[in-house]
Amino acid sequence: MTFRDYTTEEFLQHPVFRQWVLEQDPDAARFWEQWMQAYPEKRQDLFKARDLLLLIGGHAPAPQDQQQTWEKIQESISIANQHMPVSGRLVPMPGLPRSKKSRLRRWMPYAAILTGVLIAAYAIFLFYGAGTVRYATVMGEQKTIELPDHSVVKLNVNSTLHFAKDWNKKGPREVWLRGEAYFTVRHERDNRRFIVHTNDVNIQVVGTEFNVNTRRVQTQVVLNNGVVQLTLKESKSEAAITMKPGDMVTYSAATASLTNKRVNPDEYASWRRRVLIFNDAPVTEVIKSLQDNLGIIIQLEDESIGRQTFTGNISIDDIKVFFKTLERSFNIHIEQTGENTYVISSIQG
Known part of the structure; x- marks a missing residue:
């Protein structure tokens, strides 16, 4: 299958498409510009997928929920499209007097906007539900977030973080990150694990400070203090990598490239200031x-x-x-x- 044949959900899952929309990657932007020149008839489909990805904040549903979620979103869009203009004309609605049709024509642009808002709200509800807390930043914006265990996350620009609203006190503390963030994890008496999930790695800690950057189709972890264990996704090796303060590990599941070197951690977390x-x-x-x-x-x-x-x-x-x-x-x-x-x-x- 080529990009020309991609469906909306396949665009949303593709890393180069996500780089273009979420990370504003110049190389990815050039790729899609060339693609649109080659397939101008698919330009509208591409921008529809882009708008939906922005609406849902860059996260796809869990694998076991994907089919049902996409079906519900597509059903909502289909229902909305039945009431939108088609090729500049209103969909016929028999039984309405001419005067009511005229008023309906004047209100149609506002109805289209409202429908878009409702679809956005519905999509976000499907993806996150009432039991998930989500934070997102745009360019130029940083946020400081206190987690349920009183750990603190500093979220850098153009990034998203989400986690369960109520953490199971017996299970691990888990968050999901896209973009960049600095974590100050609170140690708990029972040594309960804290796990950061990215596309490339699972980062397991007990109590520590570290910076995570998931841009450029890879995950970079820099440890300031404490101890961190990384489990690499899509890797043949099942052994965890144990990091010490001053270590920087970079891994890409897409390319299977792994580097580990000593650095000055302050240089990689200076964006907080x-x-x-x-x-x-x-x-x-x-x-x-x-x-x-x-x-x-x-x-x-x-x-x-x-x-x-x-x-x-x-x-x-x-x-x-x-x-x-x-x-x-x-x-x-x-x-x-x-x-x-x-x-x-x-x-x-």
């Missing part, structure tokens, strides 16, 4: 971090610029200061080409 810290980081990595945290797109006209390294701090609230520093340090020119787009080029001579 709205500052990004880099130490001999390639400019390409700096650009990716800016795109993740600010939602901007930066294009490099000269690849050699990306291989240069940068050391310093960047204030998330004043990106222009960083751009001026970069221009002076590397003899380059940075031009803003749109509201959130920039081009970096070398200065000749």
Whole structure:
């Protein structure tokens, strides 16, 4: 099957589609732009899937619930479509006097909006139910969340976190993360486990502090203090990885790539203070971090610029200061080409 034949639910589950919609990944955006040029007749279907993914906050139902959930959502959309304009014309409704049909025509745009809101509310209810608590942030927004056990999560921009409203006191404490967050986990007397679920790993702790980043089709875990055990999903190895403070483990279930190295944890959690810290980081990595945290797109006209390294701090609230520093340090020119787009080029001579 090709992308051209994908159904709505297949789009919602595909990692490249989710990167484009949820993470604003430039490479994924370019892929779908080219795809829409190749299949212009499917453009409307693609944007319908995008809008639904945004409505449900990026989460798909559990495998055992998927079929029933999709059927209910599709049924709701189908019912709503029966009362919406078709090709610019109202669906015939026999038995209505002409004057009532005229009033109905004037109110139809408002009815369509209301129907969209109801579908959104219904979809969210199906996905999360009354027993689930969900938090989400947009670009430029961070949230501090207190969990039922009084553990604290700092949720970074463009991220989602959800968990059961009432935790079983005998079972593990579990949360599900997409995006980036810093966890300060409260230790309990019975050593009850705390588990963070991502697409790539299950992170098990008792009481500790650590940063989790699930962007770029991988999960990156940086441990500040305490002990963490990682269970890799889609991995042939069933052995858990035990992390010590200062360890950074990065794993992608999609590519089966695994790295483990020593780092300065403060550099990877500095976003909590709205500052990004880099130490001999390639400019390409700096650009990716800016795109993740600010939602901007930066294009490099000269690849050699990306291989240069940068050391310093960047204030998330004043990106222009960083751009001026970069221009002076590397003899380059940075031009803003749109509201959130920039081009970096070398200065000749």
